[in-house]
Amino acid sequence: MNSPTEKAPAEIRSDIDNTRRRMDDTMDALGNRLQPKHLLDEVVGYFRSEGADGAPRFDHLRDKVTHSANTVVHSVVEGVKKNPIPVLLIGASVAWMIYASRR
Numbered sequence: 001m002n003s004p005t006e007k008a009p010a011e012i013r014s015d016i017d018n019t020r021r022r023m024d025d026t027m028d029a030l031g032n033r034l035q036p037k038h039l040l041d042e043v044v045g046y047f048r049s050e051g052a053d054g055a056p057r058f059d060h061l062r063d064k065v066t067h068s069a070n071t072v073v074h075s076v077v078e079g080v081k082k083n084p085i086p087v088l089l090i091g092a093s094v095a096w097m098i099y100a101s102r103r
Contacts, residue, residue: 047061
């Protein structure tokens with residue numbers, strides 16, 4: 001017979017059915033969260049929210065991109081200043097190529 005700690009087969013089946021229902025609900029919720037529209041809303045919400053310093057995350061990202069762009073521009077300008085002749089030759093070659101392709 002069944003001891004006090006053992007469950008009856010009907011109780012075990014009921015527990016299994018409950019677990020399956022909870023798993024189905026979880027899978028449905030995950031499926032809903034992974035829809036493209038919801039993912040886009042999450043990304044937009046992330047950038048609209050505030051970071052640890054209280055500033056909007058989009059502002060932080062914009063600042064990082066601006067800093068990177070400034071660094072690249074500065075490097076290019078320094079390269080042109082150090083090597084003006086090769087830059088002039090490259091510019092003349094590109095101009096010649098454009099001129100020749102239009103003729």
